[in-house]
Amino acid sequence: MRFLSSLGGALARASKFIRRDKKAAAGSIILFVLLLITAFPSWFAPDNPSAEIYTPGVGLSWSHLLGTTSFGQDVFSQLIVGTRQSVMIALIVGLLSTILSVGIGITAAYSGGMVDDALSLITDVVLVIPTFPLIIVITAYLKAASFWLMVFVLVITGWSYGARQLRVQALSLRNRDYLLAAKARGESSWYVICVELIPPMTSLIVANFLSSALYAVLMAAGLQFVGLGNINTESWGTMLYWAQNNEALSIGLPLWALAPGVAIAILGSALALLNYAFDEIANPALRPVSARRLKKAEA
Amino acid sequence: MSQPILQLRDLRVEYATPTGPALAVSGVSLDLEQGEFLAIVGESGCGKSTLLFAIAQLLTYPASLTGGTVVFDGVDLTSLSPEDLRLHRWRDISVVMQSAMNALNPTLTIGAQLADACRAHTDWDHERIAERSAEVFSMVSIDPVHLKSYPFQLSGGMRQRAMIAMALLLEPKLVIMDEPTSALDVVAQRSLMRQVETLRRELGFSVLFVTHDMSVVSHFSDRLAVMYAGEVVELGATREVFDRPQHPYSQGLMEAFPSLFGEVRPLTGIAGNPPSLVNSPPGCLFAPRCPHVMDECREWRPELVTNGTHAVRCHLINKVLRT
Amino acid sequence: MSEPILKVQSLSRQFRVGGFRSRGQLHATDEVSFEVAPGEIVALVGESGSGKSTIARVLAGLYPPTSGSIVFENKVLGRKPTRSVRGRMPMVFQDPFGSINPVLRVGHSLLRSLKLHRPDVAKSERFAEAVALLEKVGLTPGVEVLERYPHELSGGQRQRLGFAQALASRPSLILADEPVSMLDVSIRIGLLNVMKGLRDNDGVSLLYITHDLASARYVADRMIVLYAGRIVEEGLTEEVIGSPQHPYTRLLMSTAPDPRLKLTDYEGADDLGEPPKVINPGPGCRFAPRCPLVMAQCRTSTPAMVELSPTHRAACYAVEKK
Numbered sequence: 001m002r003f004l005s006s007l008g009g010a011l012a013r014a015s016k017f018i019r020r021d022k023k024a025a026a027g028s029i030i031l032f033v034l035l036l037i038t039a040f041p042s043w044f045a046p047d048n049p050s051a052e053i054y055t056p057g058v059g060l061s062w063s064h065l066l067g068t069t070s071f072g073q074d075v076f077s078q079l080i081v082g083t084r085q086s087v088m089i090a091l092i093v094g095l096l097s098t099i100l101s102v103g104i105g106i107t108a109a110y111s112g113g114m115v116d117d118a119l120s121l122i123t124d125v126v127l128v129i130p131t132f133p134l135i136i137v138i139t140a141y142l143k144a145a146s147f148w149l150m151v152f153v154l155v156i157t158g159w160s161y162g163a164r165q166l167r168v169q170a171l172s173l174r175n176r177d178y179l180l181a182a183k184a185r186g187e188s189s190w191y192v193i194c195v196e197l198i199p200p201m202t203s204l205i206v207a208n209f210l211s212s213a214l215y216a217v218l219m220a221a222g223l224q225f226v227g228l229g230n231i232n233t234e235s236w237g238t239m240l241y242w243a244q245n246n247e248a249l250s251i252g253l254p255l256w257a258l259a260p261g262v263a264i265a266i267l268g269s270a271l272a273l274l275n276y277a278f279d280e281i282a283n284p285a286l287r288p289v290s291a292r293r294l295k296k297a298e299a
Numbered sequence: 300m301s302q303p304i305l306q307l308r309d310l311r312v313e314y315a316t317p318t319g320p321a322l323a324v325s326g327v328s329l330d331l332e333q334g335e336f337l338a339i340v341g342e343s344g345c346g347k348s349t350l351l352f353a354i355a356q357l358l359t360y361p362a363s364l365t366g367g368t369v370v371f372d373g374v375d376l377t378s379l380s381p382e383d384l385r386l387h388r389w390r391d392i393s394v395v396m397q398s399a400m401n402a403l404n405p406t407l408t409i410g411a412q413l414a415d416a417c418r419a420h421t422d423w424d425h426e427r428i429a430e431r432s433a434e435v436f437s438m439v440s441i442d443p444v445h446l447k448s449y450p451f452q453l454s455g456g457m458r459q460r461a462m463i464a465m466a467l468l469l470e471p472k473l474v475i476m477d478e479p480t481s482a483l484d485v486v487a488q489r490s491l492m493r494q495v496e497t498l499r500r501e502l503g504f505s506v507l508f509v510t511h512d513m514s515v516v517s518h519f520s521d522r523l524a525v526m527y528a529g530e531v532v533e534l535g536a537t538r539e540v541f542d543r544p545q546h547p548y549s550q551g552l553m554e555a556f557p558s559l560f561g562e563v564r565p566l567t568g569i570a571g572n573p574p575s576l577v578n579s580p581p582g583c584l585f586a587p588r589c590p591h592v593m594d595e596c597r598e599w600r601p602e603l604v605t606n607g608t609h610a611v612r613c614h615l616i617n618k619v620l621r622t
Numbered sequence: 623m624s625e626p627i628l629k630v631q632s633l634s635r636q637f638r639v640g641g642f643r644s645r646g647q648l649h650a651t652d653e654v655s656f657e658v659a660p661g662e663i664v665a666l667v668g669e670s671g672s673g674k675s676t677i678a679r680v681l682a683g684l685y686p687p688t689s690g691s692i693v694f695e696n697k698v699l700g701r702k703p704t705r706s707v708r709g710r711m712p713m714v715f716q717d718p719f720g721s722i723n724p725v726l727r728v729g730h731s732l733l734r735s736l737k738l739h740r741p742d743v744a745k746s747e748r749f750a751e752a753v754a755l756l757e758k759v760g761l762t763p764g765v766e767v768l769e770r771y772p773h774e775l776s777g778g779q780r781q782r783l784g785f786a787q788a789l790a791s792r793p794s795l796i797l798a799d800e801p802v803s804m805l806d807v808s809i810r811i812g813l814l815n816v817m818k819g820l821r822d823n824d825g826v827s828l829l830y831i832t833h834d835l836a837s838a839r840y841v842a843d844r845m846i847v848l849y850a851g852r853i854v855e856e857g858l859t860e861e862v863i864g865s866p867q868h869p870y871t872r873l874l875m876s877t878a879p880d881p882r883l884k885l886t887d888y889e890g891a892d893d894l895g896e897p898p899k900v901i902n903p904g905p906g907c908r909f910a911p912r913c914p915l916v917m918a919q920c921r922t923s924t925p926a927m928v929e930l931s932p933t934h935r936a937a938c939y940a941v942e943k944k
Contacts, residue, residue: 177721184682184713185731185787186705186738199725342806343777455670484669484833484897489877511806514879555808557840559863559878566840568811572776 027273034267037080038087044080066255069242078239079259085147085235086267089220093154094213100159101208102198105166109174110193120167126160135219139228146230150223154216162208169204173197203278210275214268221264236260302373304472304505305331305354310367312346312353314576315360321576323349323362325529328603331473336499336506338516338537340552341526344573347509348397350526351477354507355394356384372472389420393466397478402462403450409461410446416468435464439494456487460494467498476508480515492519514556517541525549528574528584535609545611547589583614591615625696626657627794627827628681628711633690635676639901649900650676652851653690658795663821663828665838665859667874668848671897674831675716676851678799681829682713695794709739709791716800718780722772729768731787732756739791755786759816778809785816795827796820802837814841835878839863844933847871850897850908853927857934867936870909907938915940 037044054068066075108119138153173179174197182196198205223229224237231238243249243257312324323346331337341347352358354369356376369376371392376384388394396402404412413432417423423431433443439460441453450458459479466474476495480488496519499506510516516523516537523540525533525548533546544550551569571588582597583589589596595614603612606620633654639646651673658664666674680687683703692699694711703711712735715721722731732752736743743751753764759782761767772780781801788796798817802810818841820826832838838845839859846856847868855868866872900908907913910920919939927935928942 177715177717178723180679180684181713181715181721181731181787182723182734184684184708185735185791186708187734196723196726200723202725342808485835485879486669486873486877489879512879513807517879552808555811556880557811557814557836559836559839559875559880563840565815566811567815569808570812572778 021277023273024277027270027277030266030270031274034083034087034270037083041081041084066259067253069246069253069256071242075239075256075259078234079236079263081234082236082239082260083263085233086217086220086237086264089147089151089154090213090217090267090271092151093158093216093220094209096151096155097159097212097216098162098205098209100155101162101166101212102205104159105163106170106193106197108163109167109170110189110197116167119163123160123163123167126157127164129157131157132219132222135223136226136228139223147233150220150229154219158212158215158219162212165208166201166204169201170197173200206278207275210271210278214271217264217267217271221260236263302333303330304333304335304372305329305507306368306370307354308368308370310350310353310369311365312349312358312362313365314349314362316577319577322579323529323576324353326367327526327529327531328367329524329531329534331505331507333472334499334503334505335522336496336508336520337522337524338508338510338513338520339524339526340510340513340516342511342573344576345526346529346576347511347526348477351394351475351507351509355388355392355475357394389416389471390469391471392473392475393469393471395462395466395474395476395479397481403458405450408447408449409453413446413465413468416465420469431468432464435467436461438467438498439464454487456483456491459483459487459491463491463495463498467502467504470502471504473505473507476506478510479508481510481512488515492516495519513541513552525552528579529576530584530612531603531610532585532612533610534603539609545609545616546585546613547591547615548585551588551590583612624660626659627695628658628829629693630657630677630681631655631691631693633677633680633692634688635673635680635685636688646901649851649903651680651848652900652903654848654851654853655690656846656853656856658827658829660794660827661821661825662844663817663830663842665830665832665842665845666848667832667835667838667845669833669874669897671850671899672848673851674833674848675799677848678713678797678829678831681711682797683708705738709735710793711795711797712788712791712793713797713799714781714784714788714801716803718777718784718804721784722780724772726772727768728770728772728775728783732768732783732790735787735790752786752790755789756783758789759783759786760812761786776809777805778812781805781813782816785813785820789820789824789826793826795829797829797831799831800833801830803832803834810837811840817841835863835874836880847874850900852908853937854909855936855938857931861931861934867930867934867941868909868938869913869915869940871936873912913940 054074066079068074069078104119104123108116108123135153135157139150142149179192179196182192187196220229220235221237221240224231224235225240225244227241229235229237229241231241237260239260240257243253243260246256249257307327307329310324310327311322313320314323325346327350329337339347339350349358349362352362353364354376356369356379358364364377367377371387374387376387379387403409407415410429410432413435414428417428417431432446436443436446441457441460441464445453445457445461453461459482463474463479480491483491492515495506498504506520508516508520513523513525520537522535523533523537524531525540525546527548533540533544533549540549541553544553548569554566555568557563557566569588574584574587580597581599583601586592586596593614601612601614601617603610604617604620634652635650637648637650639648654673654677656664666677668674679685681692683699686701694707697707699707722728729749729752732755733748736748736751740751749768752768756762756764756767761779761782767775767779767783775783784801785796785798801817802813805813814837817828817830821828828841830838830842842859844857845859845862847854847862847870849870855862855866855871862871863875866875898908898911905923907920907925910916913920915938917939925937925939925942927937929935930941
């Protein structure tokens with residue numbers, strides 16, 4: 001309960017902060033729009049993205065904002081409908097690998113000894129495996145990768161870096177006096193970890209979430225681009241795959257290839273902007289003192 | 300008497316803060332004679348370390364020098380280009396920082412680090428460097444074999460002495476020290492202070508020594524400047540300030556030391572906290588904590604008034620002087 | 623004298639140092655025995671490496687002793703102290719900036735302490751109780767301080783908060799580990815006065831751990847001087863300060879900076895030694911390498927405590943001889 005209420009407080013602080021900080025504001029506006037598109041693609045997409053019903057290879061026009069593909073599909077509709085998969089992959093992979101990183105990293109740091117040695121060894125092994133080739137091998141072996149298979153592969157290859165970072169951070173906090181003080185007060189280990197140890201690490205955890213999300217977006221797009229995703233689903237990666245297969249650039253349809261590329265970049269920058277801004281949220285000392293409290297102090 | 304080695308005139312340093320500029324050093328003027336040991340004492344946040352940084356021209360954002368001059372050996376350091384400054388730094392002025400003993404690179408031997416400092420500022424050859432390094436190590440009572448040691452092989456006190464040896468490498472005219480003893484135990488503190496004192500007598504450099512604990516310098520400095528909220532509030536011969544402190548703040552500080560001798564009597568310290576340096580009120584900055592506060596103290600800021608060799612910034616003292 | 627509330631018997635704590643296969647044992651404290659009476663401030667004095675903080679941390683149950691026994695309020699403490707023992711013997715930490723969680727409000731730890739240790743205080747009364755505790759240690763107005771974040775407090779205020787937290791559990795003994803050493807001089811006295819107040823008004827005992835003899839003299843009833851993990855001298859404060867017997871106590875006395883004194887004839891003023899790290903020690907007095915009175919005997923066997931008065935004892939062959 002306490003944890004939930006402190007989480008609520010953190011969210012309230014975050015929303016207040018986002019309104020004040022330009023980077024955070026820009027990042028969250030972009031992300032919000034993308035989430036809206038994800039939830040309600042039909043509000044934005046004029047057409048069925050896979051319907052091959054238009055004149056192929058048309059450029060910019062009012063009826064086709066980004067032109068059409070060489071199969072006669074509307075690029076803008078494809079882009080809108082494709083948003084869902086990229087955003088979902090970002091959020092789900094980000095969330096799952098962060099949970100894995102936090103669990104493994106903090107357990108290792110807090111337990112120490114053999115547990116730490118074992119978990120660190122696993123982390124290091126996963127860390128040094130060349131990820132992209134591994135993913136290619138796995139997905140190629142399992143044939144046409146479904147959405148969830150792709151999530152699974154990205155999570156098991158993507159948690160290690162974060163776990164390592166969090167372990168180091170937790171180690172440096174482990175011997176802080178305030179954790180000892182909580183222990184000396186008679187708190188249980190669970191309480192110390194959840195209430196005293198994790199909150200000061202919020203910025204790192206959020207940063208971890210954002211960077212694994214970013215990693216997932218790029219990796220997924222990369223996989224789909226080389227044809228290892230399900231090429232019949234709608235996503236930015238598959239758009240790139242089809243554009244590349246049909247030599248979009250050389251047949252005068254640059255927007256077909258550029259649009260999904262730019263979309264990926266926009267999602268990436270939204271995540272990065274939020275990442276910068278979050279450092280300040282987790283650390284109250286970096287927060288500007290609110291005018292209300294200043295007034296109170298003067299009175 | 301010869302020209303002072305260092306003259307500060309109306310030095311002002313501001314920190315940019317979200318609520319406006321904070322005046323960390325406001326109008327400090329001091330003279331340091333050749334070979335003199337001047338101690339600057341004050342509590343955390345009084346601007347004493349900022350003052351040292353300003354003198355050594357080491358201020359970085361958010362701090363900036365907003366006024367005044369620092370004349371060292373006839374040259375105004377504030378007007379020098381970074382390259383010219385580099386010539387002066389270390390060769391003429393060296394600095395020993397508070398955490399200096401942790402500033403040593405753990406992966407290099409101490410000798411190698413001394414050699415680096417020499418090479419950066421001189422064109423000495425290998426032998427000359429080795430010779431001089433051994434010499435300064437002997438000066439601070441460390442066996443020169445430790446030039447081959449790594450920092451972790453030395454104790455805290457030895458590392459701090461090694462830092463002082465490094466500061467003396469190029470025979471500077473002025474050594475600036477920022478709380479070099481605060482990380483040491485009392486016994487090591489005392490021996491370090493004696494060492495500095497002996498070397499100063501022998502080599503004739505001047506020392507500007509900043510500390511929050513005035514008892515550390517009580518037996519070593521020639522003069523003592525007490526700083527409060529960015530201003531010098533009292534300046535005089537060390538013994539005089541200790542024996543007859545005049546500013547209520549200095550008096551409060553003296554009353555804050557329990558003693559090992561004499562009767563144990565209840566002490567009170569100084570109530571309250573140092574003021575904010577942003578938009579400070581017009582009156583004396585110590586007025587809110589002062590036991591002798593008068594009406595005029597809240598209205599206008601007293602000047603630093605010199606009477607003989609002793610200077611005090613206090614309306615009460617001025618009143619006594621006038622009558 | 624009434625029954626002591628804390629009896630420490632031959633307490634030792636060692637740490638393994640060096641790598642995985644190293645046999646190095648750092649003897650942080652060795653065979654330390656002492657007692658604390660109710661309503662008494664006892665100062666544990668020593669330099670860094672004397673083992674004084676280790677003793678406090680073992681007592682606070684942050685790590686178990688290697689050997690020895692601790693009897694607190696007539697109960698032998700196990701390897702892990704129970705919650706009620708932790709409440710009766712809380713600790714105040716040295717670093718005012720490290721000992722308070724920066725992301726939680728000031729009130730958090732106070733309210734937690736009340737929740738854990740004070741079932742007699744109903745949930746609705748905890749807030750008022752916390753305010754009362756803050757005001758007791760001079761943090762006023764308590765209602766407002768409770769709502770602040772730690773970075774809005776000065777160092778002195780944070781340490782006062784530390785004492786308020788310790789008080790929250792109705793302790794009989796507070797372990798104060800260098801509570802003032804990181805504070806400005808003018809603020810220290812205020813805190814030392816808080817400690818005296820706790821003893822005089824609330825009857826709480828304190829174990830005051832410090833390197834500063836003068837402040838120990840100011841607050842403490844009795845004094846225990848440690849060197850390299852062992853007790854070298856103990857006695858009533860005025861006995862130890864008035865006639866220090868052990869050469870190490872004398873060295874400490876002579877180097878303690880005191881602006882009221884003239885700098886003349888400081889004993890051992892050129893001593894450049896520092897307390898050793900005691901790794902796999904042999905027999906002998908640990909101060910022998912620095913001692914001006916060292917004899918052959920000092921290097922081969924460890925001196926036992928010699929009684930100088932019913933309350934004053936020192937561990938030194940030179941003292942024994944006299």
